[in-house]
Amino acid sequence: MATRNHTALYRRYREALRNVRPYAATGPGGGSIELVEAPLLNQGGPRGYNAIVSDDPDATSFRAGMTTMNLPPAWVDISDQVSADMQRAQGKMAELAKAHSRALMPTFDESSGEEHTIELLSREITKLLKKCEQRLQQLSKGAPGSEQDANIRKNVQRSLATDLQALSMDYRKQQKGYLQKLQRQREGQSVDDGIGIGKQQIRQDEDDGFSQVGFNVQQMAQLRQTEALSAEREKEITQIVESVNDLAQIMKDLSILVIDQGTIVDRIDYNITRVSTSVEQGVKELVKAEETQKKGGMVMCVMVLVALCALMLFVYVLKKILGF
């Protein structure tokens, strides 16, 4: 893994050549090549002096020109937004994980604050992921640029799609884990409750002997409470299932974009040759199209001429008939 860095040497050469270049342009020998190569440096004015002064500004003006002329295309903004959103989603997911673990902790108070935040967070994350996915689809739509640009855009889309897929996969695993734990907890609770009530009932039966079989007020209250609790849990579960379904849709859309690793499509050389062959093919097709177009024009021309001939003949005959 040895490497060798020539940057310092290169810089030194570059500096040295920069100092030499203007003089070379004025000098009698070998100047012509420099002139051809660097016409920018010698625009009007007394050569020697101007060249030295204009050397740097020219370079910077070129750079400025380059950046203004080539403001990154609009899709760069979209891709930036997508990655920013993904980062936010990641942050939210960390929060959600904390909220999950807190919600699963056995508590004695009945406050449902945690559940509320969980609900909010998961809704937000799903929304973010959806938004990312929509933006991703936009990426390929925008105004068609050159072939290279289209290629880059496709690649950016692919890489973002891969990341997004991984992210939503993580999210789903998180949700699923929580769901399972929640369900397990609920089952455990209901078993507990059943046994508790049963025991109480038996004891009551023993106590009261012949009295009515039924729940007293306290039991009713307990029952209602457990019912409310389970309804709430039910609601939570349906919510999570919904968000899982949403995610499934996202996954389906993304899987079209993501390339399979280890296949021929994932080879760098394959992609390069494919681009060049597609360019060649395009050129061929263009030539062909031109030919057919030419051919089409010729055929049209002949047709029109034939039609005109027929018309003239007809007029001539008509004239002859009418004339006599």
Next chain:
Amino acid sequence: MVLVGAVRDYLNRMLTDIPGMKVLILDAQTVGIISVAMSQSELLQKEVFLVEKVDAQSKDAMGHLKAVTFLRPTAENIQHLKRHLTNPKFGEYHLFFSNILKKAYIQILADSDEHDLVQQVQEFFADYFAIDPFHFTLNLSGNHLCMLPTVADSHNSQQACDRMLDGIAAVFLSLKKRPVIRYQRSSEIAQRLAQDSAKLMYEQESGLFDFRRTEVAPLLLVIDRRDDPVTPLLNQWTYQAMVHELLGIQDNRVDLTRLPKVPKDLQEVVLSSHQDAFFKSNMFENFGDLGANIKKLVDEFQQKAQSNQNIQSLEDMVKFVENYPEYRKQHGNVSKHVTMMTELSRIVDERQLMAISQIEQELACTAGQAAAFEAVLTQLNNEKTSDIDRLRIVMLYALRYERESPQTVEQLITHLRSWPSKYKPGLVHTLLRQAGFDKRTGDLYGNRDLFNKARNMARGLKGVENVYTQHQPLLAQTIESIMRGRLRDIDYPFVGNHFQQGRPQDVVVFIVGGTTYEEARTVHLLNATQTGTRVILGGSVVQNSSSFLNDLEEVQRFQ
């Protein structure tokens, strides 16, 4: 993961240090070098969103991209770079070269960089195709030049020699080692390459190669393909070698477009040991075991497919969606290996390779001139034998019995003439001239000295496990001698005054004229069992029998 890992490390360092969107600019060779080590999706992760050839004429400027160039330091590439710099399309340029860069080239580049766009100029020595962890190749164009005397085509043979020298130097720079160098005395080109390497490592660039010394210096052994002409002529029965022999592997890619009945998405497949776990564990298995393993793979996959089919509850659905990418990947992999297997067995049946291979192995491994002659003759008279197989068995016979019974060799060659063939029968003589008994150093058939004879006898008594894979390449013997410190100085002299004492920990064997996958397998097995010595195999190309015969044809044209 020695070699593949080194190339990947170079690439990671190259690409992760530069933030933002990047375009990677490559030349014809570096495309291959990178492709065997890294995948497109890995490049995407490093924000490389465009890969371009250096000679491509791109039209529009893209200032928002940073160009990272990775090129071989050739005059041609420098000209292309100069064009890029005088008429820039990208915002920044980071120049990386795959080998030692001449000072003059740096000057040319600095001269054309009027806009101060170049940010760095570095040498990253990934100048070899790391097709497997312990096996590299150089994809040398004009590999036949290795067999010609230098005077025949001095310009091209100098170029070929330089390319090989570059490859060897890059391997040792990646390993951070400076070796002692030995070569096979009987080969002119091996000697030249060894001496050039020594000059480069100990004189011209001694500073660059000045690494921390190990107790026993590593060894570079340069040998010639012609010392073992038998291995590339044999049919192979282990997965990777067999695919190369029958279908051809180029940079870990197999082209199936010319075969009938191949589904469209499998017209070209990748067989890479570091991307495909199944291939990694089966690349050295023989054909029979491979079939069993592929069946196991298919069964496993079927089970999974079935569990995916019966989706009844929401939970099943969730599980399915979760496993779907993995499932799809596996599906592609299974159909790839099944297609390979079907194609291989179709060719084996078509060309009757079982029978032919048995004769070949007998010719290579056991003595017995009269019986061999009979077997070869009957196979020649078989209508179904293909022309390349006819030529090959006659060549193998000629190599073995050229001295023992030259008249039967001539008899077989005249016999060969009576069959129509795209190969000229004169190739047998070319082969004997190039790689006959007088030209060879190593004891190819194990019949030169008493010790080897005895060992051969012992092996004969023990019996062989599998008749089709009983052949051991000569390389196995050579490496064994190295490990025991018994490689003879007369046959394999040292270059200069750097000698070796003791057993080297790192050995790089470079075969001028090309390696074979059978030898790669030998090296791999040695590395797996031996502790303490690591062997790396490299060559100018990876040979199979048809490429070897093509090289011989080229040589014949020069004579």
